[in-house]
Amino acid sequence: MDEKEEKEITREGNPACPEGKAGQLMLERMNASHYQVTGWALSFWQMNEDDVVLDIGCGGGMTLHRLSSSIKTGHLYGVDYSETSVEESRALNASDIANGKMTIENASVEALPFEDETFDKIITVESFYFWPDAVKDLEEVCRVLKKNGVFLLTADVYGKEDLPEKVKENIKTYKLRNPDIETFRRYFKDAGFSECIVHTKEGTDWICVEGHKE
16 A cells, blocks of 8 residues: 555544544554554553553554453453444454453543543553543543553654654644643643653654553
8 A cells, every 4th residue: 555545544534533444444554553652652561460451542452452461350441432443443352352351332531431440550542632622531531540550641753843744744634632741741730640751762753651640
């Protein structure tokens, strides 16, 4: 697939809320293209077999699929407000859903369908760009995170001065929220996280913002 075809699929598939056949193709591509940055982010977690884990904006379901090998007696949850994403995630993780290890629901970060302090760990990969309200939505994440829990916000681009022009064009075209490091710190503090640790990877534009709750 050439660059022109990829751009057309992205445009038709709608990165903010994948839909239709183009959305399915885009999600398959994202499962592959987000694999490395996700693995890097997951290195900041120490997984326990009984963890209860949530993936917000679970997309094509690859992050949940990767986490499955670490969870034995806990449970994995995924939410996405795209029905196409939910369908793709469920298809990829059908066996874990069938055996009761995983639940994937159609829901938005604005109103997570869970009780307070449900999750030991929460992750989002490449979805914060599209969240409706940065601080309010992070407050909702903090609400469902257990005390001493950890949230990872992961993206392969953030607000830095030397971004390539092509990346800047995509940010503008798709109206991506793309904060710099200090803005991320402020968002997390305002949302109620007790500690915010920012990781970046040399030679990339990757960022992983680690939020802790006391």
